[in-house]
Amino acid sequence: MKGGDVSSISPLVSFVLGAAMATVCVLFFMSASPTRRLADISAFSSANATNDLRLASSDSHNGVADGNAEETAAAAEVTASPAPAPAEAPSPWGDLEEVLRRAATKDRTVVMTQINAAWTRPGSLLDLFFESFRTGEGGVARLLDHLVIVTMDPAAYQGCQAVHRHCYFLRTSSGVDYRSEKMFMSKDYLEMMWGRNRFQQTVLELGYNFLFTDVDVMWFRDPFRHISMAADIAISSDVYMGDPYSLRNFPNGGFLFVRSSAKTIDFYRAWQQGRWRFFGKHEQDVFNLIKHDMAAKLDLAIQFLDTTYISGFCQLSKDLNKICTLHANCCVGLGAKLHDLRGVLDVWRNYTAGTTEERRAGKFQWKLPGICIH
Template identity: 45%
Template sequence: MSIEKSKTPLFHYGITIFLAAVLFVYVFSLDSKNPLDRLRRDWLGAKGPGNTTEEMEELCTKNLVPPQESHDESFVRMIKKAAMDDKTVILTDVNEAFSAPNSMLDLFLESFHNGEDNITRLLDHLVIVAMDQKAFEKCKSVHHYCYLHEDIGIDLSSENVYMTKAYVDLVWTKVRLWQLTLEQGYSFLFTDIDVMWFRNPFRHINVYADLTIGSDRFYGNPEDHSNDPNTGLVYAKPTRKNIEVLKYWLEARQRFPEAHEQTVYYEIRHELASKFDLKVQYVSTEYWANFCQLQKNFTKLTTFHPCCLVGLEQKIAQIKIITEEWKSYKSNNLKS
């Protein structure tokens, strides 16, 4: 009798373990539309390029497009040279005003050298798109992958005050560059030139999302379209879906002719989610920080974008303050 009683708890433990295993397999085999998918994603985590497993490689290659014919072979050759082993390239653009000495281009490149995670190596995968000849010449003096955007037909060299026509034309050019990059079979992480990089932002990119976008204001759920998007940092994989999304985004400009690309995305974000079943990850402002929802937790801060500030001089001044605070944080960590 005592022997039978001792076996009973073991039997119960076995049943419990078996049911837990069944639940585990069930949760991790659900498709993306199941509400428990979030649990699976949180469990697996979000790893960026360079940290692939067999499953991540499958996710990153599924439904990828073959390279398409391009009328801009020089740009294609450059992104091919700059790309990481997994065909990911970092893109930014700059004009004369933002490339002047001690201006944004210098501060941007300096931020990599001030950063952690050995992020200076990421400069080997950065393509800087110059919007005018002077910016191109400055770029070539400080970086090895510089491309002159020759097919614009408008003057984009000056500061271009926020929401002027020239400013709107400037920011829309980057969406076309994104499309061209995806059409060639390359993933991209686009960064505005005024985004300072202090740690590796790829660590906050979830491979399950179609697009990863920064936030002006983040409200807690990375999949919720209630977050205010900021297209100063955008990551996308070269899938057919993403290419169609960018085409739709570009075409939507006709409905909002005076709006920049971020505003248009905000207006059509629910259309994109419904029409394309688009999965978007909005990154918390704890990690991809800014002045719209200011958080300066240097233990988590990865990039800093001076959005919600108007004027080049004010942005530069504030970036220099943040940079000095970051250096002080790093110095204190080394001493402790």
């Protein structure tokens, strides 16, 4: 070759050889340290991501960037935090479970009554109800510690809180004004009775046994002694035939003990359905109509309480040495109930003040006749 040709080729050859050697070195380095290569790639990616976040932050702050990596990481952690758990929906029954828990015995049993404003006025039924416990015998007053008073209106709730520990305000959506006296079998009266029945079912569903007592029941001795351990339901009698497990007895729902179980809850569901099957009937009448079928279907033990001990104006016990409770049943009107129950308490006070000999001799008897008592 000529000298001029060699000089023109040499630069090209040098370039090609140099590039080839550089490529060989890079490939040798990367194949010799794959872990380092991945780490370098990761670092590069992270660096670019951090730069992107810085740029975005800088743009959002009109070009002012703090360049603080710790703040960037903290911002990422905040973004990744899980959303707070949704708050539990409030119970439709408000503080009912708390009231029941405070009042219940160790076996989850409560005594319950239900009142409105008409029955909480001074000198009205609630005063007589409490007095009967205070003048009762055999420690019956201690049962007040387990009494839940269910109130139907704000005035009754306030009146309850002034005199008792365990008060519950049963809010209803029926549109009925529960403050005044409800005449027997009126539309508002039936609404109140069936609402009471549904509330009792709720107490069972919450796992509590209850002894429900109307506020016009006077308590002289502990009635639990006469409630059988075998009974799923124990109910007072308007007319007692002599056999506590005979379904021929006539029930009265104003004094009613129920154990919480699947059977009794199913019974209450059928009882509520009976409101519409026998439309216009009192809940006590519906109990009487379904007791045969439901007792057989559910294998339910229903005890009817002997009126010698758990008595009422319908079938009056005249033995003050045995009587535990006395209900102003078969008596219509608040005034009539108040009149006769005041007379009952007068006789009871004289009885408790009497000597053992006077008691045994039967010296003390109810004042008969009254407006309803006979």
